[in-house]
Amino acid sequence: MTAVTIRNLPEETHRALRVRAAINGRSTEGEIRAILEDAVRPEGRVKLGSLLSDIARRAGVKNEDVDALEQALGKRPAEPLSFE
Missing domain, CATH: 1.10.1220 (Arc Repressor Mutant)
Known part of the structure; x- marks a missing residue:
């Protein structure tokens, strides 16, 4: 520590x-x-994962949508952005 x-x-x-x-x-x-x-680290802080999950829920994204997206992307990690 x-x-x-x-x-x-x-x-x-x-x-x-x-x-x-x-x-x-x-x-x-x-x-x-x-x-x-x-x-x-206040108690009421919004965590990024919770925020993204809430946005997806409000947008109507379903598990099937995520599965289809993963399948279309071949479940490979995203390529990092280049700012050259």
Whole structure:
């Protein structure tokens, strides 16, 4: 797991983190992890696979359509795009 050092953290901020951690029953380090996790990976975030699945469902794409497309493409991976 990666370690992060936060320099020049104001004492008031550190004190507020310690209080918040105590309220939530965590260590200060655990509280910082929870805050960072919530900030970059919020619970309500839309995941790409779910979004694409929802788009396909709204467009009326059926499993048979996907099977036919895979068969037409020979089930080979797509060629990467070239931006030369």
